[in-house]
Amino acid sequence: MIYPDFKAPASSRENKKPIEVTLEFWGVWDNSDDWSKIIEKFENETYNFNGQEVNVSINYTKKEIGQYENDLSYLKQRDIEPNIFVINNNWLEKYVDWLEPLNENNAYAEEYELIKYGEITDIFPTETIRNLFFNNKLYGIPLYSDSLALFYNKDLFKDAKIDSPPKTWNEFKTAVRKLTDINRRNEIVRPGAALGCGANINRSSDILALLMMQGGAKVIDGNRDIDINKEIEVNTLNGIEKRNPGKKAIIFYTEFSDPKKNIYTWNNNQDDSIKAFAEGKVAMIITYSYQIKKLLALNSDLNYGVSPMPQLENSTIVNFANVWTPVVSKNNNCKIEPPEAHSKVDCAKIAWSFLSFVNEKENVKLYLDSAKKAAARKDLIAEQIELNNKISVFASQAENAISYNKFDERIDGILIEMIDTINLDRENWEKIVDEAVRKIEELKSKE
Numbered sequence: 001m002i003y004p005d006f007k008a009p010a011s012s013r014e015n016k017k018p019i020e021v022t023l024e025f026w027g028v029w030d031n032s033d034d035w036s037k038i039i040e041k042f043e044n045e046t047y048n049f050n051g052q053e054v055n056v057s058i059n060y061t062k063k064e065i066g067q068y069e070n071d072l073s074y075l076k077q078r079d080i081e082p083n084i085f086v087i088n089n090n091w092l093e094k095y096v097d098w099l100e101p102l103n104e105n106n107a108y109a110e111e112y113e114l115i116k117y118g119e120i121t122d123i124f125p126t127e128t129i130r131n132l133f134f135n136n137k138l139y140g141i142p143l144y145s146d147s148l149a150l151f152y153n154k155d156l157f158k159d160a161k162i163d164s165p166p167k168t169w170n171e172f173k174t175a176v177r178k179l180t181d182i183n184r185r186n187e188i189v190r191p192g193a194a195l196g197c198g199a200n201i202n203r204s205s206d207i208l209a210l211l212m213m214q215g216g217a218k219v220i221d222g223n224r225d226i227d228i229n230k231e232i233e234v235n236t237l238n239g240i241e242k243r244n245p246g247k248k249a250i251i252f253y254t255e256f257s258d259p260k261k262n263i264y265t266w267n268n269n270q271d272d273s274i275k276a277f278a279e280g281k282v283a284m285i286i287t288y289s290y291q292i293k294k295l296l297a298l299n300s301d302l303n304y305g306v307s308p309m310p311q312l313e314n315s316t317i318v319n320f321a322n323v324w325t326p327v328v329s330k331n332n333n334c335k336i337e338p339p340e341a342h343s344k345v346d347c348a349k350i351a352w353s354f355l356s357f358v359n360e361k362e363n364v365k366l367y368l369d370s371a372k373k374a375a376a377r378k379d380l381i382a383e384q385i386e387l388n389n390k391i392s393v394f395a396s397q398a399e400n401a402i403s404y405n406k407f408d409e410r411i412d413g414i415l416i417e418m419i420d421t422i423n424l425d426r427e428n429w430e431k432i433v434d435e436a437v438r439k440i441e442e443l444k445s446k447e
Helices: 010-015 032-043 065-076 092-098 117-123 126-130 154-159 169-179 204-214 245-255 273-278 291-298 339-344 347-358 361-371 378-387 390-396 410-424 426-446
Strands: 019-027 046-049 052-062 084-088 149-153 188-190 232-236 239-243 284-287 304-307 324-328 335-337
Touching (some): 019 065, 019 324, 019 347, 032 052, 032 347, 046 347, 052 347, 084 347, 117 126, 149 154, 169 284, 204 245, 204 410, 245 426, 304 390, 324 347, 335 339, 410 426
Parallel strands (some): 019 052, 019 084
Antiparallel strands (some): 019 335
C-alpha cells in the first residue's frame, strides 16, 4: 500500500487558505483512545486533493451496539449518515447500497495512489477479505483479525495435572472429564468448560456454527440455503462422503450439558461464562480476543492462557471469524468550510484516503497496539506470531478463519433458543432443530 507524503507546495499554502473538511466516524467497540494517535497523525498534515488544499479533521464516536443499527437507519432516512462507520463481516450485503467501493479513482490525488486490487491478496489472507467484496468490488480494508479461541485457567490445569491445552475435540473431552468437579448428587461443583448451553455462554451461537463448519457444513451459504438439518456431501481424503454435520455438531455441543453423559460440565444454572472464567469458577471457555480487555477489568490477577481453537482430528483446520471493518458512505455529506467549497471536495474520496492511510503498516500498528488486536496484514501477522503472546494465537488463526452468511442478527437468538430448548426436551431435539431452521427461513421471506 502506497502512501507518500503529498503535502501541498509551501508557496500554495502561503497564498491560499486550505479548505477545512470534517469527517464523522462511528465505531462500536473501540474507544477514542484506540484511534487518537492515527487520527492525530493524519490531521497534522495539509493535503492536496484534485488541486485543492485540504485540512481534514476526524470526529470518532463510539456507539452502543444495541442501538447502533437503529441509529444508522435513522440517519440514513435523512441522508446524513456518518462518512465512515463500521460493519460486521456478515453485514456487507445488507449495507452495500449505502457504500462507496474502492476503485482506481476513488482517492486519487496527484502522486497519491491507493492499493491496487491485484495486490490485495498479497497483503491480506484470502479469507480475511472475502466478505468485503461484493460484485467484484472491494468495500473495506480489514484492520485486524479475530476468531474464536480456547481460553484456559493455568492454575486449574496444573491442579488437574494437565500439561497443555487440548488441540483436538477428543483431547478437549478428556480435559473436561479431568477438570469437572461433580458431587454425589450429580451437581456441578466446578465446570471444566463452558459449553452445552445457549444464553449463559458467550457467543454460543458462533461456537455451535463453528462445530458445524468444521464438520463440512456451510450453515447458511451465499444463496441463503440452510444446511443445519440437512445431509450433505463432503469431500474427504477417502472421497465424497454423505454426512449431516449440522445435526452431529448439535448433538456434540449439547452433550456437555447432558447430566447422563460423562462429559457433563455445564447447565443453565451456571453464571455468565465470561464472568465465571474471570472468577476462576470454570477451567475453559471459548471466545474472541476482544474479551481479553474485559477479563483484565474483571480480574487483573487471573492466571490464564489462550490456545488455538480445538479441531477435528485429521481434518482441514477451520476457525470462526468475527471482525468489524470501517466502510465509507457514498453520501457527500461531510462538513466543509467555507460552505461554497462543497462542490470542490469529495467526502467519500477523502474518507477512503484516511482509511488507506490507516492501513499503512506503521499506522495500523498504532491501532493494533492500542486496541490489543491481532493483525490482518500478512507481514504484521508474522511479526505478532513471533511474539508468542495471547494475541499471537489469534494472529495465527487469521489464515483459516471463516464465517457463514448470517444475513440477519436475529439468527443468533434463534440458535441460542434452539440450544436451550433442546436441553429442556432432549427426546424431541430433531423437531426443535427443524423448528429453528423454519424460523430462519421465515427471516428470509420477510426481507
